[in-house]
Amino acid sequence: SAVISQKPSRDICQRGTSLTIQCQVDSQVTMMFWYRQQPGQSLTLIATANQGSEATYESGFVIDKFPISRPNLTFSTLTVSNMSPEDSSIYLCSVGGILNEQFFGPGTRLTVL
Amino acid sequence: AQSVAQPEDQVNVAEGNPLTVKCTYSVSGNPYLFWYVQYPNRGLQFLLKYITGDNLVKGSYGFEAEFNKSQTSFHLKKPSALVSDSALYFCAVRDANYGQNFVFGPGTRLSVLP
Numbered sequence: 001s002a003v004i005s006q007k008p009s010r011d012i013c014q015r016g017t018s019l020t021i022q023c024q025v026d027s028q029v030t031m032m033f034w035y036r037q038q039p040g041q042s043l044t045l046i047a048t049a050n051q052g053s054e055a056t057y058e059s060g061f062v063i064d065k066f067p068i069s070r071p072n073l074t075f076s077t078l079t080v081s082n083m084s085p086e087d088s089s090i091y092l093c094s095v096g097g098i099l100n101e102q103f104f105g106p107g108t109r110l111t112v113l
Numbered sequence: 114a115q116s117v118a119q120p121e122d123q124v125n126v127a128e129g130n131p132l133t134v135k136c137t138y139s140v141s142g143n144p145y146l147f148w149y150v151q152y153p154n155r156g157l158q159f160l161l162k163y164i165t166g167d168n169l170v171k172g173s174y175g176f177e178a179e180f181n182k183s184q185t186s187f188h189l190k191k192p193s194a195l196v197s198d199s200a201l202y203f204c205a206v207r208d209a210n211y212g213q214n215f216v217f218g219p220g221t222r223l224s225v226l227p
Contacts, residue, residue, distance in 0.1 A: 001159070033215075042203060043157075043217040058214075092156060100145050100164055100207065102215060106156040 002027055002095050004105035012111045013083055020079045021108045023093035028073035033102065034066070037090040046091075049076050083112045115140045115208050117218035125224045126194045134189040134221045136204030143209040146187040148178055151201040151220075160202075163187060174198070194225045 003026040013019050023032065034046040046066055047055040055068040069077045080087050088111050094102040116139045126132045138144055145164050149157040161172025163180040171177045178189045187204060204218040 004156075042219045043215075045214060048214070094157075101147060101159050101162050103159060104149075104157040109154075 002029065002103045004093060004095060004103060006091075006093060006105040006108050008108060009106065010109040010111075012113060014113055015084055017083055018079055018081045019083065019110060020077050021091050021093075021110075023076045023078070023105055025074045025095055029095040030073070031096050032070065032076045033094045033096075034068065034076075034078045035092045035094065035104075037092060037107070039088065043092065046078070080110065083110075085112045088112045115206050115211070115214075115216040117204050117206050117216055119202075119204055119218040119221045121221050122219075123222045123224065125226060128196050128225050128227050129193050132191050132194040132198070132223065132225070134202050134204075134223060136187045136189065136218060137185050138187060138204070138206040139185060140206055140208040142211065144185075144187075145207040145209055146178075146180060147205040147207070147215070148172065148176070148187075148189050149203045149205060149217075151203065153200075157203065160189070194223075196225045196227050199223055199225045 005024045007022045032049045035043045037043050045058050046061045047057045049055045049068050049070040051070045051073050067079045090107045090109050092104050092107045094104045118137045147162045148160040151157050160176050161170050163170050168180040176191050180187050202221050205215045207215050
């Protein structure tokens with residue numbers, strides 16, 4: 001299984017600012033995924049990031065709010081822009097396994113004041 | 114569209130007793146089914162999956178799940194619960210015909226009482 005790290009592990013931010021979350025994988029992967037887990041809720045897919053192409057966003061998520069970079073096969077970033085308290089969530093990245101499962105990073109816990 | 118239901122928000126079981134966490138799903142094509150566990154302040158850990166083959170699949174930490182196509186269910190089970198099994202459990206489905214997108218259920222909080 002892939003080993004995935006995320007930075008930062010948690011942050012407290014002011015309304016109107018932006019935060020960039022990093023996701024690093026210990027092996028090369030084609031697809032990386034970004035999820036949001038709002039307090040007490042399940043996971044919701046934000047977007048799928050393929051290296052060398054634009055990210056594909058799910059309904060309800062837009063690039064201006066959640067820009068994603070995927071500069072190589074082991075790294076991706078998600079930016080949460082112009083934050084509001086409603087953006088307070090855990091943000092998780094994941095990668096697809098060879099046998100169809102997904103492996104998740106430890107998550108970034110974001111609190112917006 | 115894919116969907117997953119976990120009908121119980123909370124399951125309580127005594128240590129040593131068998132546990133079941135329920136999951137039903139809806140997909141238009143063939144389902145790939147997964148169970149994940151989330152401990153407090155941790156990411157999701159993969160437990161087990163059903164892709165094809167035997168309906169009973171065994172996974173990590175003594176957990177198993179049974180795929181029932183007629184009932185569109187994939188319940189998670191363990192013969193003897195441990196206090197350390199207390200966590201949040203998520204069922205997820207992927208439609209084999211529609212790429213890599215997972216849909217997660219709402220989660221079930223399992224409490225194993227000593």
